[in-house]
Amino acid sequence: MATEQTIAFEVARKDLRAARFVREAVDPQAVAAAGKALFAIDHFALTANNITYAAFGEQMAYWNFFPAAEGQGRIPVWGFADVVASGVEDLPVGERIYGYFPMASHLVMEPVRVSARRFVDGAEHRKGLPAVYNSYERVAADPGYRSEREAAQMILKPLVLTSFLIADFLDDNAFFGARQVLVVSASSKTSLGLALCLKRLAEPGLSVIGLTSRGNRAFVEATGLYDRVVTYDAIASLDADVPTAYVDMAGSAELITSLHGHFRERIVHACRVGGTHWQDLAGRLDLPGARPKFFFAPDQIAKRHGDWGPGGLEERFAGAWEDILASAKGWMTVRRAEGEAAVADAYRQTLEGLVAPDTGLVLSLR
Numbered sequence: 001m002a003t004e005q006t007i008a009f010e011v012a013r014k015d016l017r018a019a020r021f022v023r024e025a026v027d028p029q030a031v032a033a034a035g036k037a038l039f040a041i042d043h044f045a046l047t048a049n050n051i052t053y054a055a056f057g058e059q060m061a062y063w064n065f066f067p068a069a070e071g072q073g074r075i076p077v078w079g080f081a082d083v084v085a086s087g088v089e090d091l092p093v094g095e096r097i098y099g100y101f102p103m104a105s106h107l108v109m110e111p112v113r114v115s116a117r118r119f120v121d122g123a124e125h126r127k128g129l130p131a132v133y134n135s136y137e138r139v140a141a142d143p144g145y146r147s148e149r150e151a152a153q154m155i156l157k158p159l160v161l162t163s164f165l166i167a168d169f170l171d172d173n174a175f176f177g178a179r180q181v182l183v184v185s186a187s188s189k190t191s192l193g194l195a196l197c198l199k200r201l202a203e204p205g206l207s208v209i210g211l212t213s214r215g216n217r218a219f220v221e222a223t224g225l226y227d228r229v230v231t232y233d234a235i236a237s238l239d240a241d242v243p244t245a246y247v248d249m250a251g252s253a254e255l256i257t258s259l260h261g262h263f264r265e266r267i268v269h270a271c272r273v274g275g276t277h278w279q280d281l282a283g284r285l286d287l288p289g290a291r292p293k294f295f296f297a298p299d300q301i302a303k304r305h306g307d308w309g310p311g312g313l314e315e316r317f318a319g320a321w322e323d324i325l326a327s328a329k330g331w332m333t334v335r336r337a338e339g340e341a342a343v344a345d346a347y348r349q350t351l352e353g354l355v356a357p358d359t360g361l362v363l364s365l366r
């Protein structure tokens with residue numbers, strides 16, 4: 001097999017607007033001879049979540065998954081790939097997998113712990129990184145896999161497991177006594193998933209309010225997933241006497257400060273999840289009301305594995321996932337972009353918050 005020309009998209013770690021493509025030649029035979037495998041990345045999704053990976057690249061070690069030149073970073077994305085060369089027993093050429101990739105045409109991995117369902121990239125630089133990102137699903141053995149659902153899977157699945165877990169965590173804690181839950185950056189896919197999961201819980205007397213920017217208000221209202229939609233400039237119109245929990249996908253210091261300033265001690269739980277407003281990310285803030293706490297999904301997963309036993313969480317999430325897929329047909333349209341120019345443009349639009357909220361981007365550098 002001839003040498004493969006590969007291409008990868010990189011950004012400057014200290015300036016996410018400075019992007020470039022890097023070309024490298026890979027010899028598939030040498031990869032196989034070294035007991036590794038070469039994967040051709042067919043397509044991958046891009047949402048604000050990936051920009052958050054980059055914004056927290058240093059702090060949360062997201063840059064460590066796919067090494068780049070000094071000062072550069074390869075942003076992780078979720079996607080599908082095919083084995084094109086393999087020196088790994090039980091992982092043949094042609095096998096299709098789902099998992100964590102760089103925005104690139106290819107990736108060399110060192111599959112270990114290969115089972116019928118999955119394998120782990122055992123590359124030295126990935127040791128010690130969270131297991132969830134190092135594990136790759138073999139789609140042929142995944143009963144939930146449907147080829148026609150690949151786009152929805154890579155766009156939504158990594159997001160809405162968190163949505164499900166947050167709703168479950170709030171429910172598990174009797175909503176901390178809140179009578180309303182504010183969902184900040186309500187147009188994001190993670191927020192829409194959360195709103196749907198909260199709806200499924202049907203907690204009597206609990207109102208779910210979406211907070212969003214003016215430009216996205218009509219879209220959020222049209223989804224019908226929130227009891228009410230309020231724009232960021234109208235926070236003062238909310239009833240400050242109601243015990244309130246919020247779940248924050250925006251991470252904006254200004255928004256968090258105004259929420260605590262408005263509700264004060266009536267903020268009974270402050271759940272930080274995301275950073276879609278990455279240019280204004282809040283650090284530690286001294287605020288009235290409950291102290292903002294980062295949501296840590298693995299804690300809730302561990303708790304529910306204990307409460308529900310083997311497979312209990314997976315079974316419950318499977319039900320929510322089907323409902324989310326059905327709901328997303330009404331509010332998400334997949335937009336595909338292929339090639340360097342289109343990928344660079346899609347990245348720029350995602351970084352600057354210019355992608356319409358009803359769009360789910362699927363990109364390819366093949």
Ligand SMILES: NC(=O)c1ccc[n+]([C@@H]2O[C@H](COP(=O)([O-])OP(=O)(O)OC[C@H]3O[C@@H](n4cnc5c(N)ncnc54)[C@H](OP(=O)(O)O)[C@@H]3O)[C@@H](O)[C@H]2O)c1
Pocket residue numbers: 047048049050052053158159160162184185186187188189190191211212213216249250273274275276277278295297350351352353354356357
């Ligand atoms: N910790 C976890 O485990 C976890 C898991 C999943 C997701 N998350 C986080 O949740 C957040 C949402 O991710 P997503 O992929 O669901 O997002 P998404 O669907 O791509 O969200 C798009 C929305 O985010 C806001 N936005 C995006 N870029 C912006 C910018 N540059 N400036 C201002 N607003 C911007 C806008 O919403 P509004 O106009 O409504 O503000 C926009 O409609 C991310 O920060 C992600 O990292 C965290």
